[in-house]
Amino acid sequence: MTDLLNALVAFANFVFIPAMAYGSQLALGALGVTLIYGILRFSNFAHGDTMALGTMITVLVTWWLQSLGVSFGPLPTALLALPVGIGGCMALVLVTDRLVYRFYREQKAKPVILVIVSMGVMFIYNGLTRFIIGPDDQRFADGERFIISARDFKEMTGLDEGLAFKTTQGLTIVTAVIVVALLFWFLNRTRTGKSMRAYSDNEDLALLSGINPERVVTYTWLIVAALATVAGVLYGLDKSFKPFVYFQLLLPIFASAIVGGLGSPLGAIAGGFIIAFSEVTITYAWKKVLGYLLPESLEPSGLVQLLSTDYKFAVSFMILLIVLLFRPTGLFRGKSV
Amino acid sequence: MSPALKNAMLFALVAVLIVVTGISQSWNSALLILNMGLVSAIMAIGVNLQWGFAGLFNVGVMGFVALGGLAAVLVSMPPVGEAWAAGGLGVLAALAIGAGTVVLAILGYRRLAKGRSIAVAAILVCGFFLFRAVFDPSVAAVEGVNPAATGYLGGLGLPVLLAWPVGGLLAAGAAWLIGKTALGLRSDYLAIATLGIAEIIISVMKNEDWLARGVKNVVGLPRPVPYEIDLQNDPGFAMRASALGLDPVTASTLYVKLGYTALFVVVLLLLLWMAQMALKSPWGRMMRAIRDNETAAEAMGKDVTRRHLQVFVLGSAVCGIAGAMMTTLDGQLTPGTYQPLRFTFLIWVMVIVGGSGNNFGAVLGALLIWFLWVQVEPIGLFLMNVLTAGMADGSALKAHLLDSAAHMRLLTMGVVLLLVLRFSPRGLIPER
Numbered sequence: 102m103t104d105l106l107n108a109l110v111a112f113a114n115f116v117f118i119p120a121m122a123y124g125s126q127l128a129l130g131a132l133g134v135t136l137i138y139g140i141l142r143f144s145n146f147a148h149g150d151t152m153a154l155g156t157m158i159t160v161l162v163t164w165w166l167q168s169l170g171v172s173f174g175p176l177p178t179a180l181l182a183l184p185v186g187i188g189g190c191m192a193l194v195l196v197t198d199r200l201v202y203r204f205y206r207e208q209k210a211k212p213v214i215l216v217i218v219s220m221g222v223m224f225i226y227n228g229l230t231r232f233i234i235g236p237d238d239q240r241f242a243d244g245e246r247f248i249i250s251a252r253d254f255k256e257m258t259g260l261d262e263g264l265a266f267k268t269t270q271g272l273t274i275v276t277a278v279i280v281v282a283l284l285f286w287f288l289n290r291t292r293t294g295k296s297m298r299a300y301s302d303n304e305d306l307a308l309l310s311g312i313n314p315e316r317v318v319t320y321t322w323l324i325v326a327a328l329a330t331v332a333g334v335l336y337g338l339d340k341s342f343k344p345f346v347y348f349q350l351l352l353p354i355f356a357s358a359i360v361g362g363l364g365s366p367l368g369a370i371a372g373g374f375i376i377a378f379s380e381v382t383i384t385y386a387w388k389k390v391l392g393y394l395l396p397e398s399l400e401p402s403g404l405v406q407l408l409s410t411d412y413k414f415a416v417s418f419m420i421l422l423i424v425l426l427f428r429p430t431g432l433f434r435g436k437s438v
Numbered sequence: 439m440s441p442a443l444k445n446a447m448l449f450a451l452v453a454v455l456i457v458v459t460g461i462s463q464s465w466n467s468a469l470l471i472l473n474m475g476l477v478s479a480i481m482a483i484g485v486n487l488q489w490g491f492a493g494l495f496n497v498g499v500m501g502f503v504a505l506g507g508l509a510a511v512l513v514s515m516p517p518v519g520e521a522w523a524a525g526g527l528g529v530l531a532a533l534a535i536g537a538g539t540v541v542l543a544i545l546g547y548r549r550l551a552k553g554r555s556i557a558v559a560a561i562l563v564c565g566f567f568l569f570r571a572v573f574d575p576s577v578a579a580v581e582g583v584n585p586a587a588t589g590y591l592g593g594l595g596l597p598v599l600l601a602w603p604v605g606g607l608l609a610a611g612a613a614w615l616i617g618k619t620a621l622g623l624r625s626d627y628l629a630i631a632t633l634g635i636a637e638i639i640i641s642v643m644k645n646e647d648w649l650a651r652g653v654k655n656v657v658g659l660p661r662p663v664p665y666e667i668d669l670q671n672d673p674g675f676a677m678r679a680s681a682l683g684l685d686p687v688t689a690s691t692l693y694v695k696l697g698y699t700a701l702f703v704v705v706l707l708l709l710l711w712m713a714q715m716a717l718k719s720p721w722g723r724m725m726r727a728i729r730d731n732e733t734a735a736e737a738m739g740k741d742v743t744r745r746h747l748q749v750f751v752l753g754s755a756v757c758g759i760a761g762a763m764m765t766t767l768d769g770q771l772t773p774g775t776y777q778p779l780r781f782t783f784l785i786w787v788m789v790i791v792g793g794s795g796n797n798f799g800a801v802l803g804a805l806l807i808w809f810l811w812v813q814v815e816p817i818g819l820f821l822m823n824v825l826t827a828g829m830a831d832g833s834a835l836k837a838h839l840l841d842s843a844a845h846m847r848l849l850t851m852g853v854v855l856l857l858v859l860r861f862s863p864r865g866l867i868p869e870r
Contacts, residue, residue, distance in 0.1 A: 143626075144626045144629065144630070146497075201856060201860075204860060212625075212626070213493075213495055213625050213626075214859075214863075216495065216626065216629065217786070217790065217855075217859065218856065218859055220783055220786060220787075220855065221787075221852045221853075221855035221856040221859065222852065222856070223783070223852070224779070224783065224787075224848050224849070224851045224852030224855060225848075225849055225852030225853065225856070226852075227779065227848050227852075228845055228846070228847070228848030228849030228850075228851075228852060229849065231842070231845035231848065232842045232845045232846070232849060233842070235841070235842070235845075236845070345777075348778075348779070349637070351633070352630075352633060352634055352637060355630045355633075356630070356634070359627065359630060363626075403574075407566075409645060411641055411644065411645045412638075412641055412645070414634065414637045414638060414641060415638045415641065417634070418631075418634035418635070418637070418638055421630065421631070421634065422619060422620075422631065425619075425620070425623055425627055425631070426619060429623055429624075429627075
């Protein structure tokens with residue numbers, strides 16, 4: 102019985118909680134990609150760098166607050182800075198839309214041209230981030246480190262395995278739930294949200310019924326900027342902030358959005374968790390968990406790790422390929438233009 | 439001004455830029471820029487084949503370039519006999535088991551009717567564990583052989599020039615596999631699939647030490663041109679150098695770089711000629727017809743997916759050749775330096791700026807953008823020095839601005855790409 106509990110705790114500690122946190126971050130990122138795809142109808146390659154920019158603004162404001170001695174008690178100060186980060190990111194994407202994307206929208210350019218344009222935007226955002234904050238790792242998390250630390254947990258339960266639940270992980274999951282709930286409330290209950298969904302479903306019909314496309318697009322960018330910044334800040338708090346890593350997040354984020362079905366918000370969330378859980382389970386060394394579960398004679402000698410952690414990209418990619426081959430529109434039947 | 443004259447002037451402009459670099463900085467750096475520019479031009483031809491001719495959106499250029507680099511190691515480095523004895527056959531057997539499992543799974547999926555998902559899953563799981571059981575000990579044995587110097591299987595010990603076509607073949611093989619699965623899906627999906635495969639190729643090259651030493655890098659690749667030190671020790675060479683008014687050291691470095699330039703120009707002209715012939719041929723016209731209207735081309739009886747696969751493989755092969763050439767030029771394979779911004783997206787900027795659909799445009803764009811990529815850094819630093827001249831020495835902002843000048847190049851590339859897309863979407867030398 103204790104063995105079983107120990108196994109469960111080890112599983113929760115090394116697989117379940119990290120995957121939940123990572124999955125929430127991916128889901129928030131994928132929601133942004135999927136909304137852009139649904140409303141503006143292109144795959145936004147600049148999304149990872151949008152996340153990085155929003156996070157960078159938040160980091161800078163956090164440092165400023167920290168230098169003033171402001172803190173948020175046990176919670177990270179970055180939460181206080183988050184609204185400013187979101188605001189800055191919103192301003193930036195709106196300016197980008199006016200200066201860059203609107204021209205192609207008015208021309209009714211092909212989606213692939215917009216993708217190339219987003220490549221240019223990606224270069225600029227990436228350059229801006231490196232220009233302002235540099236390419237190095239930045240840590241900006243503060244406040245209480247753990248909700249439950251491994252040692253406390255061991256003392257509390259008397260088990261051999263510890264369960265560490267980091268504040269940032271808890272925060273990530275809670276924030277993701279709140280943000281997603283808000284988003285779905287907005288999309289399903291408000292007038293603007295409904296017009297966004299109508300525009301995404303059928304552009305011509307939406308235009309005929311008097312929906313102002315520019316307004317829809319503006320709101321989309323605002324929401325995407327907020328989602329990207331929140332996702333980026335949560336990821337940065339949980340791990341650390343490094344511009345290049347955010348660029349690399351593009352792949353799992355796209356994989357999540359496509360696995361769920363591009364254009365489907367619900368799919369993006371499901372996709373995020375599918376990708377996160379498979380990445381973590383396939384690259385986790387199961388020796389510890391199996392050691393508790395199996396009788397001693399069967400105890401594995403190796404690490405029982407299916408793939409080394411360096412190949413986590415390969416995992417998201419494999420799932421992406423399998424879904425594309427067998428269900429090209431994704432699990433939740435997204436769009437296929 | 440006729441288009442031909444304008445194009446000639448654009449190429450002359452690039453030549454002038456390189457000559458100015460040679461005079462104002464040094465001929466060595468000018469030739470360095472030119473050589474990498476030529477390699478980039480070949481990559482740009484490859485991307486132009488895919489995007490310009492056929493409208494395929496490949497953002498995995500980096501992966502094919504890296505495969506070319508891998509070929510350079512596998513072909514030219516001497517084999518490590520001890521490692522082969524320790525576990526070479528085991529590794530090969532494991533790879534054969536892996537490939538066999540995949541083939542068996544595909545066959546099973548195609549042939550079996552009932553319970554095929556269970557059968558396929560069983561084949562894959564059993565195959566995977568069998569593969570790991572054979573693979574892991576062999577790899578450990580190979581990597582255990584003198585890890586500081588070798589720790590890998592080595593190559594075939596053949597002339598390095600042979601690696602260039604082999605690099606093309608390796609990239610073509612990978613492209614065929616990707617194309618088989620991802621082509622025929624929507625264009626965005628091909629983009630994401632290629633982006634992913636490039637990352638995977640790089641992570642394989644970083645982590646599989648038995649293959650090409652991973653992040654420990656393979657250095658000292660054989661060269662197709664003589665070594666500087668041999669030239670300097672050759673009395674005849676020193677005499678000819680002094681006759682030209684150069685000291686032997688400078689002369690030898692220039693001689694080596696010019697040797698590479700000559701080789702690269704030959705390959706570039708050959709590929710350019712082939713690409714031009716392909717463009718003018720019925721095949722090229724068919725490709726462009728498919729690009730402009732897939733449905734119409736399909737109605738005319740053209741097999742769109744097959745043609746796409748063909749051109750995707752060809753374009754990737756060209757990128758692979760360029761990758762092998764680049765690794766030969768560097769004399770080392772460093773998987774850690776492959777970055778998508780530099781090896782995928784920058785090539786795209788070259789093609790778009792030069793003029794997608796036009797081979798000469800791709801070459802011009804590559805030379806021009808590469809020049810800019812290299813020279814933006816000193817220019818940025820100069821600008822920052824001018825900007826911050828009024829600031830007090832030692833101020834944090836001034837130091838930060840000067841440090842950040844190095845990151846100007848990404849910004850510049852983005853601005854150039856967006857400006858070209860907006861105001862001259864067909865590029866400097868538009869498609870005819």
